[in-house]
Amino acid sequence: MKRDISYWLTLSLFGLFHVQAFFQYFRWPIPFYFTYFVLLAVMYYLYKQIPLRLFHLGYGWNGFLFVLQIFLLFLYREAPFIWELAILLFLFIGIEGMRLSFSNTIATQVKAISQFEEEKIYLNETFQIVRSERHDFLKHIASIHFMLENDKYTDARHYLDDLVDGYEETNLSIKGERGSVAGILHQMYRRAKEEDISIVYDLDIALSTLPIPDQRLVALLGNLLSNSIDACEEWQKQHRKQADISLQFYKRSGLYVLICKNNSLPIPTNILDKLYQQHGHTTKRDHHKGLGTKIIQDTVKEHQGFLDFVYKDEEFTVKIKFPAIH
Template identity: 60%
Template sequence: MFYLLQLFLIVPSLMGTALITGILLLLVFIGLEWLRTDLSEKLSIMMIEKQHFETERLHLNETFRIVRSERHDFLKHVSALHFMLDHDQHSEAKMYLNDLVDGYEETNLSIKGERGSIAGILHQMYRDATKAGLSMVYDTDLPLSTMPMTDKKLVMLLGNLLSNSIDAAAEWQEETGEKGTITMQFSKRSGLYILKVVNPSLKIPGPVLDKLYQTHGITTKSGEHQGLGSAMIMEIVNEYGGYLDFIHKDQHFEVKLKFPAIH
């Protein structure tokens, strides 16, 4: 539609209209072009947000399904343990209980005290790390849901932070052959929420470090990554009056975020 309108504006100019009329048509043409560009950018942002919402919905549904499944099977596990203990099968019961605890630990780490959408993204990141052969550690003094931030922004923040860490740690693990561990810590100190993520990382070039979290298209990862996540993290930090700092030393990358505890 915009192209057709602009075409109709160009035709009179080519037919030799008066100077003033030509200038007015040119200004209208420029205005339409600016409007078209602006609407295109907004539409692009809406499409990205829609994709994020769809991913978040899938994560939440999967977490809910797993919790329901574990609750449904709980009494069956208790009955099995009861039978083993009644028949003095203590070693078998211990092995069975260890396997059971390992399975529940994955879900419990993600959902304790968290709102649904936050539990969903944490659970998905835990599973993604486990699938990549990595160890994911959540060390939180209080639920991340207590952060004075909308669920939408918090999901985007956590999703980008943790997915970046998983990608970097997976590359490091593949290169070194050692098992990678990602640690996320969350606490509240002196009126500040402090969120820290640490992961192993290959060497990052100085020019990349200088522009990291500042510019779109800058990434520490190889392949076809676009470097959008780091810039989005910084945008959220700025929006909520936070502070971001990062350190890369001895093949370890640490990013620390601080947000004022103001609702």
């Protein structure tokens, strides 16, 4: 937060020199403090609207771009014409635009790489769980067979119920899904259960049938479910009761429809108005930067989808539709 404020203050000082140079060219006697007050107001607006991820560029590139902007200030003495002043001003703005654009792009790529590494871990965990369950399956059958041979029907029924409950978690995640998708579904299911959150996968068809590359699909599902779990954790802390998450997926009239619902604490109107519309807005607290919503938004847009969301009675619903075109 302090780093963001320092950046906008520094940028306002640079802007002051550029604007005052224009005023001096036209010989307008406007006090510098009035100009600076206006610039501070503009910077405050940008501070509220634009997420900063400058540290992803590193000190070297950030320092280099700042040196270029300082160099532009010295060129004003050698720019007697208005068009030269205009070029210097546009160069200043262009450099700053490049800084913000590149840093946001790098931040998104870094998050995507981090998620990919997590996906590999989830996939390996799911594979090991399935392998372990398969390894023990015949042992369970032998135990049940022994109980039935000895007329211990009640014990066999209880044993079978416990066994089915244990397999249910894995079966919900891997049924009909490709490995990477099964991995993220299984991991999110386990994470929700660890937080005592009720989570239901209501899938008419496998999510893997979506015409989206595995990496993008896993990022989409991971961010949707992760956001839901985070919101439910906060909701449970305040309400002291179990929160619910449901993930629905079905195909209707040439469209794949994905719906994610979860309990959520009240969301400020200014956040709701810009959620999934502008980068950097998130319902999370603790200075989250909204990269997850950006990845969701980009994935939907890249695959000609449509995203809508509703918040009502402390329930947040995201509905995404994709055309069934391969």
